[in-house]
Amino acid sequence: MRKESFEFLEKYLNTAAPTGFEAEGQKIWLEYIKPYIDEYFVDTYGTVVGVINPEAEYKVVIEAHADEIAWFVNYITDQGYIYVRRNGGSDALIAPSKRVNIHTAKGPVKAIFGWPAIHVRKVDQDKAPAIETIFLDCGASSKQEVEDMGIHVGSVITFDDELMEMNEKYLVGRALDNRVGGYMIAEVARMLKENGKKLPFGLYIVNAVQEEIGLRGAEMIAQRIKPNVAIITDVTHDTQAPMYDKKVSGDLFCGKGPVVTYGPAVQNNLLNMIIRVAQEKEIPFQRASATRATGTDTDAFAYSNEGVASALISLPLKYMHTTVETVHKEDVDNVSRLIYEFLLQLETGHDFRYLK
Known part of the structure; x- marks a missing residue:
C-alpha cells in the first residue's frame, strides 16, 4: 500500500x-x-x-x-441521559464504555455509553446490554442542558474510534x-x-x-x-x-x-x-x-x-x-x-x- x-x-x-x-x-x-x-x-x-x-x-x-452503522438520539431524560435507536445494524452489546460523537449543527459533542459497575448491578439487571437499556452520558445534568449543546431527537451518533495498524499486516477500526x-x-x-x-x-x-x-x-x-x-x-x-x-x-x-x-x-x-x-x-x-x-x-x-x-x-x-x-x-x-x-x-x- x-x-x-x-x-x-x-x-x-x-x-x-x-x-x-x-x-x-x-x-x-x-x-x-x-x-x-x-x-x-x-x-x-x-x-x-x-x-x-x-x-x-x-x-x-x-x-x-x-x-x-450509527445511532440516533431517540429520547432525552429529565436528568440529561440519552436513549438511542439504531441507524443500520448497530450492536447494543458492544456499546457500554464506548466513546461517541453526537453530531449537531454546532459540531460534534463528545459523549459516552455509560453502564453500571458489575458489583452494583441488581441480579435482574445483570444481563446483556440491549437497545432498551443502553444510554449516553454527555456530561449534562438536565434535558435543557443537553438541548443547549445542540442535541435533539434525531441527532446522529457515531463511535469515536480511528484506524490503527496491527502486527504490520492488519488494518483495524x-x-x-x-x-x-x-x-x-x-x-x-x-x-x-x-x-x-x-x-x-x-x-x-x-x-x-x-x-x-x-x-x-x-x-x-x-x-x-x-x-x-x-x-x-x-x-x-x-x-x-x-x-x-x-x-x-x-x-x-x-x-x-x-x-x-x-x-x-x-x-x-x-x-x-x-x-x-x-x-x-x-x-x-x-x-x-x-x-x-x-x-x-x-x-x-x-x-x-x-x-x-x-x-x-x-x-x-x-x-x-x-x-x-x-x-x-x-x-x-x-x-x-x-x-x-x-x-x-x-x-x-x-x-x-x-x-x-
Whole structure:
C-alpha cells in the first residue's frame, strides 16, 4: 500500500459518514478520485459516481457503499441521559464504555455509553446490554442542558474510534464496512490512470449511500446508470475466530485473498470470467455461497433495469459491525488488483447471457 493511498484511506475511514449522513466522507472520496476520472455526478441522496469514458454506450460499474452503522438520539431524560435507536445494524452489546460523537449543527459533542459497575448491578439487571437499556452520558445534568449543546431527537451518533495498524499486516477500526470498499475501487481508477490504460467501455466508479438500511443508494443509482455489467465490493466474514459456525458461515480467512460468491443474484458467466482472471494472474481467491440474496448491493444491481450481469467480490473481515473491524492488507490490495485485471481483459459489448 503506497504512502499516499494509505493517507487517503486513513482520512476517509476516520471521517464519520453514517447512513443518511455520508456527505463528509463522500467529499474526501471524490477529491481523491478526481485526477483519475473524466467526470462525475452526484445524486439526490449523496451517491457519488466517477466516470471514465462517459460517451461510451457499454457501461461497466464497480461499486462499494460509503455508509457506516450509527445511532440516533431517540429520547432525552429529565436528568440529561440519552436513549438511542439504531441507524443500520448497530450492536447494543458492544456499546457500554464506548466513546461517541453526537453530531449537531454546532459540531460534534463528545459523549459516552455509560453502564453500571458489575458489583452494583441488581441480579435482574445483570444481563446483556440491549437497545432498551443502553444510554449516553454527555456530561449534562438536565434535558435543557443537553438541548443547549445542540442535541435533539434525531441527532446522529457515531463511535469515536480511528484506524490503527496491527502486527504490520492488519488494518483495524470502525467503518471498514464498507469504506474500505470505496478505497479499493478508487485504487482501481488510480491504477488505470497511472498505468496509462485505456478502456473500450464506460467505467462508472460508484460509491453508494444507504446500504446498511437496505441497499437503498444502489437501488437508486442502478436505475440512473443502467449498466451492462456491475462488479460489487463489500466485506464478508472471516470465520476463523471463536464463536463462528463454519457449517453456517463457510470457511473463510483474512489473508487468503478476495472472496467470490455463488448465488442466484450472481451472473455465472461473469463470475467464471472473474475466476479465470484470478487464476491467470495468480491472484489468490476464496469461494462463498449465498442462500438466496447476497445481502449486498449486488442484489440491487442484478435485479434492476431488466437484469444486469452482476458479481460480488468480497473482502474478508473480522468482527463485523464492531469498532475493531479487521482486514488483511494483502487482501485489500488483491481485491483492487482483481477488479483492475478483470477490466483490462473485458471487451466492450460482451454479452453475458446464458442463452443467445
